[in-house]
Amino acid sequence: MITMEDIIRDGHPTLRKVAAEVAMPPSDVDKQILSSLLEYVINSQNSEVAAKYGLRPGIGLAAPQINVSKRMIAVHITDENGALYSYALFNPKIVSHSVEKSYLQSGEGCLSVDEPFPGYVHRHARVTIKGVNLEGEEVKLRLKGLTAICFQHEIDHLNGIMFYDYIDKHDPFKTIEGAIAIER
Template sequence: MTIKPLIILPDPVLRLQSKPIETVDQAVRTFADDMLETMYDAPGIGLAAIQVGEPLRMLVIDVSKEEEEKAPRVFLNPEILSTSDARSTYEEGCLSIPDYYAEVERPAEVTVRYLGLDGQMHEETADGILATCLQHEIDHLNGVLFIDHISKLKRDMVVKKFTKQARRVSA
């Protein structure tokens, strides 16, 4: 397994639309393992393929608590089928926007359909942190970042800060 370098804001790659995965083969399974390794190393609870520079509709999630056994999940071509009217707010962060967190309100429950590594179609209804994480990572597949769900003023400040940092690094 390989730890992949993370794409960091303001890299325009983060705004790309990801393409569907056509077949579930060994290359896809190996890439899923690499993504999980990268996510755990970061450390994070979710990672979309675009965050490691691959515009593929794949994401990995593990919302288990530290003291629990790891529970890695892989979602290929995930799509949200429905959302609840009820809302919930969580403090979100992102491996592509390190050390920045903000309260984001999203639907409290979602039903998603996805392809598993077994090549089968699955449907699942999630709530709590899993629902939030699924929405956050599926947003990534559509070129949307969690900062797009906060006020324009806060978003502009974050983008400006990361753009300035990127210029310093490349200088």
Template sequence: MTIRFTMDKITRDGDPVLRQTAKNVPFPLSDEHAQLAKDMMTYLVISQDETKNEQYGLRPGVGLAAPQVGYSLSMAAILVPSIDPHESEDKPFFKGTIFNPIIISESVKRGALDVGEGCLSVDEDVPGFVPRANRITVRYQDENGDKKVIKLRDYPAIVFQHEIDHLHGHLYYDHIDLKAPWQVDNETKYID
């Protein structure tokens, strides 16, 4: 497995591409876009393997959006490990690249990771809860251009929203209440 994107190739906060609205990806996929999708997924696979991760000096990730590697395109690779304790760790909850995703519905109930969020493109930790919809329905295209709909809740919903935010020029810390970053409210589900 050859890795194209290493940490030095990850676009960092401050680069204008991270604040742009990404362009839709046309289908059928060009060879360049298909390769980009493969390369982004390779980063995620290697970053989640402790031995290979160290070898390449990667920060672990569960998602990588095209703007994070310098392409203003509406696509993101997502690799969410199994969240079912009875499932094999080899069978991820979701592994794929989503193209031109749109959140078509979301719950009123909020969800947030109890430790806050991080991002491969943001080197400085910005602490605080990142409130998001706890349940979402996402419509996207797969690598063949087929339309798919997926319903998500809790951790996977947060991962998808984080990556889709990148496609609209938003970073996770845009959602943090900087005056009260760790203020708990009873309407939010905190996910560990």
């Protein structure tokens, strides 16, 4: 089981590397790592389990965050309509996206970043993601809102990009005209 001690912190060189593709079919070790990422995110949202093991709540986790530089992410999130998106994906990629942007009004956070980075992180309002699940099946997801933001945040980890890289250094709360503000 992954704990907070397993999650590397901002400044660790692995967080700035471009992660390697996972060979298909994935090895048992890679399947176990991906499965444990999803287990962490699910457990971190259960207040009793999180308290017992000292887990910081999260909605997504990428393999580079546990110092494994491979293209694997896990997301466990409920969208604005109450639909659950619980996915563990190998080699996820954004295959299309909207021109329209969105951002979280409360800003973004990260399990690898302990200090707050106030400001707006502008992302694509809608994305289509493709990846391979633990059963080896290709998954294609059309996402919007908080769910789209979460997947983009995790895929950024695979490319060595941190959420605060997008925050305007001179005007952190600058909005892009027409961008959708999302409340969390």
